[in-house]
Amino acid sequence: MFKNLFGSKKEEPTIKENQVQNEVLDQTTSLDQLTESYEDAALEDLSEWDVTLEDGLLDEPAEFDADELTELYVNEPTEFDDEPEDPAPKIDPEYLLNAPQIVGWSSVQEQELLFSALLLFYSPEMSILDAGCGRADLYGYLTKVFQTEISYKGIDYNPNLLMFAKEKYPSVNVSSLDILNLSETHDWVVGSGLFNINDQKDLTEYAKQCIDKMYESANIGIAFNMLTGYPDDIADEDKAVLAPHNPSVWLDYLIEKYTKVICRTDYMLGDVTFFILK
Numbered sequence: 161m162f163k164n165l166f167g168s169k170k171e172e173p174t175i176k177e178n179q180v181q182n183e184v185l186d187q188t189t190s191l192d193q194l195t196e197s198y199e200d201a202a203l204e205d206l207s208e209w210d211v212t213l214e215d216g217l218l219d220e221p222a223e224f225d226a227d228e229l230t231e232l233y234v235n236e237p238t239e240f241d242d243e244p245e246d247p248a249p250k251i252d253p254e255y256l257l258n259a260p261q262i263v264g265w266s267s268v269q270e271q272e273l274l275f276s277a278l279l280l281f282y283s284p285e286m287s288i289l290d291a292g293c294g295r296a297d298l299y300g301y302l303t304k305v306f307q308t309e310i311s312y313k314g315i316d317y318n319p320n321l322l323m324f325a326k327e328k329y330p331s332v333n334v335s336s337l338d339i340l341n342l343s344e345t346h347d348w349v350v351g352s353g354l355f356n357i358n359d360q361k362d363l364t365e366y367a368k369q370c371i372d373k374m375y376e377s378a379n380i381g382i383a384f385n386m387l388t389g390y391p392d393d394i395a396d397e398d399k400a401v402l403a404p405h406n407p408s409v410w411l412d413y414l415i416e417k418y419t420k421v422i423c424r425t426d427y428m429l430g431d432v433t434f435f436i437l438k
Contacts, residue, residue, distance in 0.1 A: 257328045263294040263321070264353055266391070270428075275301045277427045278350045278383045281435065286347035287311035291339045291374060291384075292354040294318070296325035296332045313346065315339060339370050342377050349374040351384040358403035368413075371436070375418065381437040386410065389430040407432040 256262060265271040275298055282288065284306040290298045293314025302310045314334040316322055325334050339351075351374065360366040374382040386405040394402075407423065414421045414434060422435040 256324055257295070260297075262324070263297065264356065271297060272301055273428055274352050274385055274431065274433075277424060277431075277433045278352055278385065280383070280424065280433075281381065281437075282348055284308050284310060286380065288313075288348045288350060289342075289344075289346040289377065290314040291342075291349060291351040291370070292316055293325065293334060294321045294353075296322075296329055296334055298350070298352065299325075299329055299332050311346075315342070340373055342373055345377050345379055347378070347380045349378040349382045351382075354384055355405065356387050356403060357401055359401075363403050371414075375436055375438075378438065381420075381435060383433060383435050385431055385433045387430060388425075388432050391430060404430075405432075410434065 260266065260268050260271045263271075265274075278298075279302075284302070288302070288311065290296065290312065293299075293316050296312075296314045299310065299312045299314060302312060312333060314322075314325065314332065315337040316334070317336060317338050319336055322334050322336055325332055339354075351370070354370065355363065355367045371382070371384070374384070386407070387402060388407050389404050390399055390402065407425065410432075411421065411423050411434070414436060418436045420437040422437070424433045424435070425431070427433070
């Protein structure tokens with residue numbers, strides 16, 4: 161097993177080994193010849209392609225008729241309207257800050273009449289929370305009437321109206337909050353127009369939940385108003401979004417649940433204000 165390990169003389173190949181080597185050589189030669197034949201055939205094919213390319217494509221480039229291309233691709237030219245679109249109408253910033261229509265009232269007189277009815281038992285040393293404050297116009301009314309600083313906070317879930325409130329009354333305290341998430345207390349919790357818009361799946365049930373939360377958050381009492389009918393001059397499309405209430409049904413419900421209830425209807429047709437005292 162150690163032979164040839166130290167450079168000992170190699171043994172001569174046997175006859176059988178010579179036959180195997182010759183067969184391998186013959187196969188190698190055959191493969192070489194086969195490869196050469198494929199290379200020759202490939203070169204012949206390429207030469208034929210060269211001739212075709214030179215004679216058929218490269219020497220005489222194809223020419224296209226521009227009129228034919230136009231007919232193919234532009235059968236019906238696109239017409240463009242060069243007339244500029246009308247610009248979006250500009251809204252006067254003063255209108256956004258002061259118009260009662262922005263917050264759903266027909267006039268400033270109507271808006272302030274509703275405020276005065278809500279504040280029947282209020283005095284300026286009391287804190288007040290304005291639920292659904294919108295543009296915080298109740299704050300402006302309080303400061304105008306009492307001519308003193310008011311402990312006021314307004315909440316609303318409409319950020320655009322709150323932005324107008326802060327621009328109109330820079331020192332006003334307002335925040336974006338749903339009344340059902342209220343967790344603080346004030347002497348009075350009021351809401352003007354809070355239940356006038358039919359934007360809930362069940363407005364009556366939603367109103368009951370809001371009244372419960374208002375009562376829970378008040379130290380002295382709560383006040384809110386409701387529509388009881390439509391104004392004579394209201395448009396039909398406005399009727400579709402407004403929600404009039406039956407005051408007698410609500411009065412019975414409130415007395416049964418809260419006991420100390422006052423109903424006021426002496427200030428305006430088509431509206432009622434309820435007070436619930438602690």
